[in-house]
Amino acid sequence: MGVEQPPGVEQYSRHVSAAHVAFLRRLGLDDPFFDGAGAAVTDGTGVSYIDCVGGFGITNLGHNHPAIRAALIEQLREPTALGRPFITRVQARLAEQLARISPGDLECSFLCNSGSEAVDTAIKLARLATGRPGIVAAANSFHGLTMGALSASGLPGFRKPFAPLLPGITHVAYNNGDDLEKAVTAETSAVLLELVQHEAGVTVADRDYVAGVRRLCDRRGVLLIIDEIKTGFGKTGKMLACEHFDLVPDLLVLGKAMGGGVVPVGAVVGKRSLWRKFSLSFPMSASSYGGNALACRAGLAVIDVLGAPGFLEAAQENGARLQAGLQECVSRHPGSLQGAAGLGMLTGMTTAGAREALGLASGLRRQGVLALPAFGNPKALIFEPCLTISRIQVEAVLTALERAILLQEQSE
Numbered sequence: 001m002g003v004e005q006p007p008g009v010e011q012y013s014r015h016v017s018a019a020h021v022a023f024l025r026r027l028g029l030d031d032p033f034f035d036g037a038g039a040a041v042t043d044g045t046g047v048s049y050i051d052c053v054g055g056f057g058i059t060n061l062g063h064n065h066p067a068i069r070a071a072l073i074e075q076l077r078e079p080t081a082l083g084r085p086f087i088t089r090v091q092a093r094l095a096e097q098l099a100r101i102s103p104g105d106l107e108c109s110f111l112c113n114s115g116s117e118a119v120d121t122a123i124k125l126a127r128l129a130t131g132r133p134g135i136v137a138a139a140n141s142f143h144g145l146t147m148g149a150l151s152a153s154g155l156p157g158f159r160k161p162f163a164p165l166l167p168g169i170t171h172v173a174y175n176n177g178d179d180l181e182k183a184v185t186a187e188t189s190a191v192l193l194e195l196v197q198h199e200a201g202v203t204v205a206d207r208d209y210v211a212g213v214r215r216l217c218d219r220r221g222v223l224l225i226i227d228e229i230k231t232g233f234g235k236t237g238k239m240l241a242c243e244h245f246d247l248v249p250d251l252l253v254l255g256k257a258m259g260g261g262v263v264p265v266g267a268v269v270g271k272r273s274l275w276r277k278f279s280l281s282f283p284m285s286a287s288s289y290g291g292n293a294l295a296c297r298a299g300l301a302v303i304d305v306l307g308a309p310g311f312l313e314a315a316q317e318n319g320a321r322l323q324a325g326l327q328e329c330v331s332r333h334p335g336s337l338q339g340a341a342g343l344g345m346l347t348g349m350t351t352a353g354a355r356e357a358l359g360l361a362s363g364l365r366r367q368g369v370l371a372l373p374a375f376g377n378p379k380a381l382i383f384e385p386c387l388t389i390s391r392i393q394v395e396a397v398l399t400a401l402e403r404a405i406l407l408q409e410q411s412e
């Protein structure tokens, strides 16, 4: 006789992914009745957790933000003709807002349905604009799982099962300007980077490195594509992480939290000069649901909430407290923890090994906090709570972490 499972789990396991269910079960998270509100989730038995997984970056505004729900319901009530080939006012308004929040002269946008699709589009756009095929990206980067985005991702474990990937993409050491300089050739169309890497543990780009990359790209006539799918929309305490670096890329790639944690969305925002050939390539560069009214309305509501007085400042303060608390924890437990790094609400901590990281994730869950190991580095635990996490909740996360580590150390 097998163990009886709550309704939904058996079907999910059979028809979606048994491996996913097994993974969640190891962490005690295979309950199909989770509810979410703000920075917390509650399981089917009523136990509440502070969510430091944050939907891997989609729930910057917290779970079920009332302004997002209200905006989407209102949008559904509008009798707009929703399909192609019509122009919708809501897409035009979002494109205008994306131009407003983007740095420098980035003013044209392409809307699609996921971050990966946006990365693929940025690669196509760079090839089209320069007539060159090459892309230089970074080791340990993550840009998504479609064929183009996966080819650009620098994590061997993700890439290997799907080889051969797109030719012409090289990977260089992150935060190493010399390595990058050597890799850029006459065949390079673009350099593609994240400002905070997170999939193999969190690494923040050095300011000098980023400034050097910008200069190199200008000198060599190569486009700079910055992937802010994870770091965008407040994650690092600024609307966009580019602001921390005073950086104006040629193309900015967005997604995740732009959909308010509800609607799938992706976007490429770029300079007008790059749009000439690209917009002529319509309809080759369009997708059926790209720029749909619900996604655009969610994007507008997200920008609105993030722009409310004090919202980003509070997120910045609470993010700084989280970072400081994680660093203090590392210094108290040098045998169990190897380091912590982050920017705003995107933080990570390196443990002694994969077993320890998974054990700590389980221990945290028992203490009422959800955090998961990085998929590209099982030694690393990622903490990326919703921006709406309160100071009290941050302190509760740090207390839970301390207890979980002490218990783990005692059991060794």
Ligand SMILES: Cc1ncc(COP(=O)(O)O)c(C=O)c1O
Residues within 6 Å of the ligand: 056, 057, 114, 115, 116, 117, 119, 142, 143, 144, 145, 194, 227, 228, 229, 230, 231, 255, 256
């Ligand atoms: C930096 C980065 N780029 C791209 C992607 C891919 O986005 P999506 O999952 O929406 O395809 C992700 C997703 O985790 C990401 O973190």
